[in-house]
Amino acid sequence: MKLELFFDCSSPWSYLAFEQAPSVAAELGLDLVYRPVLVGGVFNAVNRSVYDMRENVPSKMAWVAKDLSDWSRATGLAIRFPPPVFPVNSAKAMRACLLLEERGALVAFARAACEAYWARGEDISQEAVLAALCRSIGVDPDTVLPQLGSELWRIRLRANVEELIGRGGFGVPTFFLERDDIYFGVDRLPMIREAVGRARSSGDIR
Known part of the structure; x- marks a missing residue:
């Protein structure tokens, strides 16, 4: 069975999903496929209410900070909210x-980028930061950074955004189990586990 994870490193919930999904996928024998997107493009197209909430619902933003603190304690992941640059491009x-x-x-x-932004507050929109992240994983930044303005990668990222929207997504992290079974949010991983067990016990999927 295939489990797709649409994510954006600028999302703390994506960071949490990125760290938790691999163990769930390994436990269940799922093929985990990572699908990078630009969540701002998703919001602009189908979920602009996010911006209104940030600007006009301080109680919700206070709750988000509290919730992320709870997740940080529960998972052991360092999460600084809000980071110095928020939202980030x-x-x-x-x-x-x-x-x-x-x-x-x-x-x-992606893991290095999430840690840089959410744990250390680094501005991942800056090429100097991206270069350092490349070096930290053994990649020559000179083979990466000059290509990031290329139309090729703009098109591919936009295509992932459009695919997520076309398949019913409205934010990140979004999971798809076997193409059409959609789950939104890191807290839906238990539902994915249940769905896989149900499908296998019924003999529908092995």
Whole structure:
């Protein structure tokens, strides 16, 4: 069975999902596929209420900070909310994820980017930060950064955004189990576990 994870390193919930999904996938024998997107593009197209909430519902933002603190304690992940630059333009970081996927380095780079932004408060929109992240995973930044403005990677990232929206997504992290079974949020991982067990016990999927 395939489990797709649409994520953006600028999302703390994506960071949590990125750290938890691999163990769930390994436990269940799922093929975990990482799908980088630009969540701002998703919000702009189908979920602009997010911006209104940030500006006009301080109680919700206070709850988000409390909830992330709870998640940080529960998981042991350092999460600083809000980081010094919030929201951040993660376009170059997410294009780098796509580029590095072809070299087998997507997971290492995305994890490094999440940690840099959410644990250390580094501005992942800056090329100097991205260069340091590349070096930290053994990748020459000179083979990555000059390509990030290329139309190729813009198109590929936009295609992932459009695919997520077309399949019913409205934010990140979004999971798809076997193409059409959608789950939104890191807290839905138990539901994915239950769905896999139900499908296998019924003989529908092995």
